[in-house]
Every structure is written in C-alpha cells, then in structure tokens.
Amino acid sequence: MxxxxxxxxxxxxxxxxxxxxxxxxxxxxxxxxxxxxxxxxxxxxxxxxxxxxxxxxxxxxxxxxxxxxKTPHLRDPAAAFDKETRELISIVSALTPSRRRLLMKIAEDVRDSKGLS
Missing domain, CATH: 1.10.260.40 (lambda repressor-like DNA-binding domains)
Structure with missing residues (x-):
C-alpha cells in the first residue's frame, strides 16, 4: 500500500x-x-x-x-501479453469482421497442419 x-x-x-x-x-x-x-x-x-x-x-x-x-492486465487486458501478442491484438482489432474471420481460418489451418512447428 x-x-x-x-x-x-x-x-x-x-x-x-x-x-x-x-x-x-x-x-x-x-x-x-x-x-x-x-x-x-x-x-x-x-x-x-x-x-x-x-x-x-x-x-x-x-x-x-x-x-x-490492481495488476496492469486488469486495467488493460492486452498488457498481460508479450509484445508480439499485443501487436497481433492491435492488428486484429483494426480488421473488418470479414477479414477477422479470414485470419481465424488461416490461423486454424496453420494450427491443424501436420509437420509445422
């Protein structure tokens, strides 16, 4: 205190x-x-x-x-993440809903692909 x-x-x-x-x-x-x-x-x-x-x-x-x-992430949720994740959140928040869905589809494809790490 x-x-x-x-x-x-x-x-x-x-x-x-x-x-x-x-x-x-x-x-x-x-x-x-x-x-x-x-x-x-x-x-x-x-x-x-x-x-x-x-x-x-x-x-x-x-x-x-x-x-x-209070911890910073409670006032600013993005503050709980590393720099790259915060940048990704910023980029995604600027996208239109249709582009966000496209990005989600790409991310799911990358996640589900075999042999990629």
Missing amino acids: DIGGILKERRQRREETLEEVAYRAGTDAGNLSRIERNRQDVSVQRLGRLCAALEMSLTELFEELEGRT
Whole structure:
C-alpha cells in the first residue's frame, strides 16, 4: 500500500510545501514527510485530516489506492501479453469482421497442419 505516495503526489500537484499541508492537518512537516515516504504509520483520524488538508476525501484516496494495487492486465487486458501478442491484438482489432474471420481460418489451418512447428 502506498498511501504516502498518493498523499505526496497530491500535495505536489497542488504545488504546496510539506509545511503548508502539515499545518492545515494539525501535524508537523517532519511527520508528514515520514508518512509520505511510508516510514510512519498513520491513524485513520490523521489520514482524514491529511485528506481534508489536501481537499480530497478518504474515498478518493482509497479508490486511487485500489487502482494502483490492481495488476496492469486488469486495467488493460492486452498488457498481460508479450509484445508480439499485443501487436497481433492491435492488428486484429483494426480488421473488418470479414477479414477477422479470414485470419481465424488461416490461423486454424496453420494450427491443424501436420509437420509445422
């Protein structure tokens, strides 16, 4: 879980210093820095104050966290394949339905032929 990284990215996008966000959240810059680097555990209460200081909800934070923990192939199914397979998927997706059927027939013929490896 990279809660600290999400908080840091949000703070940096807002172009705010550690001190500014820490002050609004009722903590100090050193504490916030350790949280951002995942060197310090954070309570739900403090996390709520940090989110409020960054004008984000806990829901937003956890949705972003959930999105990061999913494997890439769940967000982009083609990412689970090697380069050649991804290229083949790209080519096939650009074909018309009749050309896809033709390509499928060719692939089946190649698969079913004897002596080819």
